[in-house]
Amino acid sequence: MNAHDLIKDVIKEKGTIKTVYWVACGGSVIDLYPAHCLINAESTSIDSEVYTAREFKIMAPRKLGSNSLVITCSHSGGTLENYEAAELARDRGAAVIAMTNNAGSRIDNGEWPCWVYEWGNDVPTAQIPSGMSLSLAAELVNEQDGYEDLDTLMAAIGQIDGIVAAARTKSVADMGDRFAHMCKEHDFLYILGSGPNFSQTYGFAICSLMEMQWQNCCYLHSGEYFHGPFECTEDGVFYFLQMGSGRFRPMDERALDFLKTHTDSLMVLDLLDYGMSDVAESVRDYLDPVVTYAINCELRAERGKLFDHDPDVRRYMGKVEY
Amino acid sequence: MNAHDLIKDVIKEKGTIKTVYWVACGGSVIDLYPAHCLINAESTSIDSEVYTAREFKIMAPRKLGSNSLVITCSHSGGTLENYEAAELARDRGAAVIAMTNNAGSRIDNGEWPCWVYEWGNDVPTAQIPSGMSLSLAAELVNEQDGYEDLDTLMAAIGQIDGIVAAARTKSVADMGDRFAHMCKEHDFLYILGSGPNFSQTYGFAICSLMEMQWQNCCYLHSGEYFHGPFECTEDGVFYFLQMGSGRFRPMDERALDFLKTHTDSLMVLDLLDYGMSDVAESVRDYLDPVVTYAINCELRAERGKLFDHDPDVRRYMGKVEY
Numbered sequence: 001m002n003a004h005d006l007i008k009d010v011i012k013e014k015g016t017i018k019t020v021y022w023v024a025c026g027g028s029v030i031d032l033y034p035a036h037c038l039i040n041a042e043s044t045s046i047d048s049e050v051y052t053a054r055e056f057k058i059m060a061p062r063k064l065g066s067n068s069l070v071i072t073c074s075h076s077g078g079t080l081e082n083y084e085a086a087e088l089a090r091d092r093g094a095a096v097i098a099m100t101n102n103a104g105s106r107i108d109n110g111e112w113p114c115w116v117y118e119w120g121n122d123v124p125t126a127q128i129p130s131g132m133s134l135s136l137a138a139e140l141v142n143e144q145d146g147y148e149d150l151d152t153l154m155a156a157i158g159q160i161d162g163i164v165a166a167a168r169t170k171s172v173a174d175m176g177d178r179f180a181h182m183c184k185e186h187d188f189l190y191i192l193g194s195g196p197n198f199s200q201t202y203g204f205a206i207c208s209l210m211e212m213q214w215q216n217c218c219y220l221h222s223g224e225y226f227h228g229p230f231e232c233t234e235d236g237v238f239y240f241l242q243m244g245s246g247r248f249r250p251m252d253e254r255a256l257d258f259l260k261t262h263t264d265s266l267m268v269l270d271l272l273d274y275g276m277s278d279v280a281e282s283v284r285d286y287l288d289p290v291v292t293y294a295i296n297c298e299l300r301a302e303r304g305k306l307f308d309h310d311p312d313v314r315r316y317m318g319k320v321e322y
Numbered sequence: 323m324n325a326h327d328l329i330k331d332v333i334k335e336k337g338t339i340k341t342v343y344w345v346a347c348g349g350s351v352i353d354l355y356p357a358h359c360l361i362n363a364e365s366t367s368i369d370s371e372v373y374t375a376r377e378f379k380i381m382a383p384r385k386l387g388s389n390s391l392v393i394t395c396s397h398s399g400g401t402l403e404n405y406e407a408a409e410l411a412r413d414r415g416a417a418v419i420a421m422t423n424n425a426g427s428r429i430d431n432g433e434w435p436c437w438v439y440e441w442g443n444d445v446p447t448a449q450i451p452s453g454m455s456l457s458l459a460a461e462l463v464n465e466q467d468g469y470e471d472l473d474t475l476m477a478a479i480g481q482i483d484g485i486v487a488a489a490r491t492k493s494v495a496d497m498g499d500r501f502a503h504m505c506k507e508h509d510f511l512y513i514l515g516s517g518p519n520f521s522q523t524y525g526f527a528i529c530s531l532m533e534m535q536w537q538n539c540c541y542l543h544s545g546e547y548f549h550g551p552f553e554c555t556e557d558g559v560f561y562f563l564q565m566g567s568g569r570f571r572p573m574d575e576r577a578l579d580f581l582k583t584h585t586d587s588l589m590v591l592d593l594l595d596y597g598m599s600d601v602a603e604s605v606r607d608y609l610d611p612v613v614t615y616a617i618n619c620e621l622r623a624e625r626g627k628l629f630d631h632d633p634d635v636r637r638y639m640g641k642v643e644y
Contacts, residue, residue, distance in 0.1 A: 019369055026549025040371065041381045047341055047369035049362065054545045055517065058569050059363045059607070062467075081545070145384075188510045188538055195377065205540075211550035216510055216559065218527075218540030223376045223403070227348025228533035230638055237538065247380050258644050285381070316552055322580050 001115045003135035009113070010069055010095040011143055017095070018067040020048045020140065023056045023085045027207045028073040028129065033199035034286045035071075035133035044145045048137075053081035057088055068094035071136060073129050075119075077105020086112060097136065099129050121168070124161050130290050131157045153283045160287050163275040164294045170274060171295040176302035179240075179267060183215055183303050186238035186265065190229070192255050193241075193292070194222040195248030196285050197271075200292035204242070208300040212311040215303070222248075222255040230258060238265040242292055245276035246285035269295055323437045325457035331435070332391055332417040333465055339417070340389040342370045342462065345378045345407045349529045350395040350451065355521035356608045357393075357455035366467045370459075375403035379410055390416035393458060395451050397441070399427020408434060419458065421451050443490070446483050452612050453479045475605045482609050485597040486616045492596060493617040498624035501562075501589060505537055505625050508560035508587065512551070514577050515563075515614070516544040517570030518607050519593075522614040526564070530622040534633040537625070544570075544577040552580060560587040564614055567598035568607035591617055 010017065020039055022032040029052060039048035049061075053072070061068075070089035074082040077100040086096050086107065096112035101119045108114040117128055125131035134157060141147040183189070191209075193201030198221055205219040220229050222241070233239070239259050243252040259266050271288050274295070279287055304311045316322065332339065342361055344354040351374060361370035371383075375394070383390075392411035396404040399422040408418050408429065418434035423441045430436040439450050447453035456479060463469040505511070513531075515523030520543055527541040542551050544563070555561070561581050565574040581588050593610050596617070601609055626633045638644065 026546060029546075037381070040383050042384055044385045047371065047385075049369070049371075052543060052545050054573055055570065058572075059359070059517070061362050062364055063366045063369075195381070206542075206546065206550040211553045214554050214556075216540070216554055218538070220528075221374060223374050224348060224351075224528065226639075226644055228528040228639075230644070231533045231636060232536050232538055233638070234536075248377065251376055251380075254644070258638075262638075314553060316555075316584075317548075317550075322548055322552070322576070 001113065003132065003139045006097055006113055006115070007136060007139040007143055010097070014066055014069070014095050016067060017046055017069045017140060017144065019063065020046055021056065021061070021064070021068060021070045021089070022048065022050045022133070023053050023070055023082065024073045025053050025079055025081055027203060028075055030199045030203040030207070031129040032071065032073060032133045034130070034196035034289050035137035037196040038134060038137045038286055039141060042147055043141045046141065046144060053079070053085040056085045057081070060088055060092070064089060064092045064094055066093040069097070069140070070094050071097045071133065072107070073099040073133070074105070074107045075101045077102030077107045083107055099132055124158070125164070125290055126157050130293065134286055149282045152280045153286065156279050156283045156287050159279060160290050163278065164291055167274040167291050168294050168298050171269070172298050172302060175267060175269065175299060179299045180303045180306035182238055182265065182267060184306060188216045189238040189240055190218050190220055191240045191242065192220045192222045192225060192252070193244065194251040195244050195246065195288070197242060197244045197248065197288040197292055200289045200296060201242055203293065204296040208296045211317065212300055213303055213307070213309055222251040225255050233259065233262045235264045237263055239263055239267070241266065241268045243268060243270040243272070244285065244288045245271040245279070246281065246288060248285060323435065325454065325461045328419055328435055328437070329458060329461040329465055332419070336388055336391070336417050338389060339368055339391045339462060339466065341385065342368055343378065343383070343386070343390060343392045343411070344370065344372045344455070345375050345392055345404065346395045347375050347401055347403055349525060350397055352521045352525040352529070353451040354393065354395060354455045356452070356518035356611050357459035359518040360456060360459045360608055361463060364469055365463045368463065368466060375401070375407040378407045379403070382410055382414070386411060386414045386416055388415040391419070391462070392416050393419045393455065394429070395421040395455070396427070396429045397423045399424030399429045401429070405429055421454055446480070447486070447612055448479050452615065456608055471604045474602045475608065478601050478605045478609050481601060482612050485600065486613055489596040489613050490616050490620050493591070494620050494624060497589060497591065497621060501621045502625045502628035504560055504587065504589060506628065510538045511560040511562055512540050512542055513562045513564065514542050514544045514547060514574070515566065516573040517566050517568065517610070519564060519566045519570065519610040519614055522611045522618060523564055525615065526618040530618045533639065534622055535625055535629070535631055544573040547577050555581065555584045557586045559585055561585055561589070563588065563590045565590060565592040565594070566607065566610045567593040567601070568603065568610060570607060
């Protein structure tokens with residue numbers, strides 16, 4: 001499958017798409033968020049919404065129908081909330097596209113197109129949900145409104161794999177040891193970011209640290225930080241700032257200026273230090289999260305080594321009833 | 323001013339509204355979130371989006387124009403981000419409605435209708451942003467699509483004041499002392515909630531606790547909790563669960579069941595214990611946050627007393643350069 005043909009088929013079957021709903025849970029909804037941002041920023045005819053899947057089912061939009069496209073992703077393929085949301089969307093006449101790592105799973109049952117992807121550090125971004133979702137968004141906007149940066153974006157999705165590979169190595173050298181030790185010295189940290197990259201601020205918190213390292217932390221938006229949360233800032237409180245390379249960067253820079261002078265416990269992941277300046281400015285914001293995610297994975301691995309806590313270990317997920 | 327006339331004027335001037343953007347910062351954007359939920363749940367013709375104001379300006383939607391309505395709120399009236407977002411919207415031909423507590427401030431400069439409200443525990447919900455925004459949303463949906471629960475919602479907005487007054491007293495008696503002491507005994511807490519009420523999960527964290535009490539904490543969605551964050555749960559980790567009274571309650575109940583058996587440090591604010599069962603079921607979800615907010619205020623005041631930390635004290639906001 002590919003984004004171009006999937007979108008062509010949707011338009012052929014449904015005509016104009018008025019609203020796209022990105023509906024998933026946890027790490028999967030995180031991967032879809034930059035594509036949601038792309039549609040809202042670049043489309044002249046489509047609104048985009050993001051839902052955690054169970055909320056979508058509980059209070060489904062009244063306008064969900066034949067001019068809607070619901071895109072869902074379930075890595076395991078088994079997440080019931082996602083399946084039920086997709087079912088509801090189909091019953092209401094919406095187009096549905098699913099993504100999963102698990103061919104033949106619940107979500108890949110023939111009821112709607114399901115794009116099966118491989119997983120692992122060697123799989124190109126174009127073929128994992130972060131890239132697939134951007135391609136779907138860009139193809140849809142292009143098909144319906146014209147998207148002048150379509151080719152630029154597609155080229156950048158290809159280009160990002162080399163940047164990611166270099167960022168993995170460099171980030172471990174730059175930050176791995178210090179991050180792990182900062183986690184030893186602090187019970188808790190704040191992670192800050194903005195724009196599409198905020199998805200990986202949330203992701204670093206709930207997936208890499210809470211889920212995979214049992215590390216207490218909180219995610220904050222770099223802009224919202226000044227509307228309340230910054231009052232907590234003082235020496236001894238650990239902040240990890242993810243600085244984007246694009247249009248949202250001024251928000252992160254403002255946070256940096258404040259943090260540098262108001263806490264002695266600051267770490268900064270600056271995407272301009274990791275090759276993002278090579279990516280075309282018009283699409284850079286949408287790719288920042290791909291690099292941030294890769295670095296998040298490296299840092300959690302480094303923490304895991306120091307704490308002797310394998311990131312693949314779970315105590316509850318898939319192990320107990322809930 | 324009133325919502326009915328404001329919306330009539332918008333429709334008269336702009337014709338059909340296709341997208342509503344709720345654009346503000348911090349506590350103000352929190353107050354607008356339930357109205358955003360209402361439009362997306364109840365409208366057959368309007369999409370609704372929420373933005374923190376600076377993101378709205380940095381990556382303004384390409385479709386922002388004469389079929390858009392931008393609603394902003396600045397309590398102080400001086401927030402530059404909000405003003406600039408409203409200015410951008412007006413320049414793009416969108417309708418703008420502002421709200422502020424400060425007549426004659428930057429946002430209330432005659433460039434767009436600005437609904438000035440009073441502030442204080444005695445001001446009716448209908449006349450503060452949480453109620454004003456719901457009225458604006460409901461009037462718009464009704465005007466454009468018909469909203470069968472319009473009268474029910476308006477009645478509930480009136481009814482909620484009595485519920486809030488009783489909840490203030492009862493919540494202090496039920497939870498005040500324990501909450502303050504739990505904050506003494508724990509450096510950090512997780513706050514959980516869902517649906518429109520999630521706005522006050524975020525609000526309890528960033529406004530009442532981080533800003534006004536310098537209390538480290540994190541906000542989590544009760545549904546997303548099971549897709550990662552629950553791996554942090556264990557004895558000694560403090561969880562504060564806000565349980566809604568409406569359709570989203572099953573998500574909160576699921577979290578309750580898990581928390582009860584996986585941590586010894588749990589507090590529960592159950593809105594069904596605070597009079598929400600008297601509110602019509604079809605609109606209850608939109609009013610839960612009003613009661614939750616009132617209780618949040620009482621709990622932060624109780625914490626403030628035990629910690630000798632007046633909630634009105636700031637060390638940075640409005641005091642230093644940032």
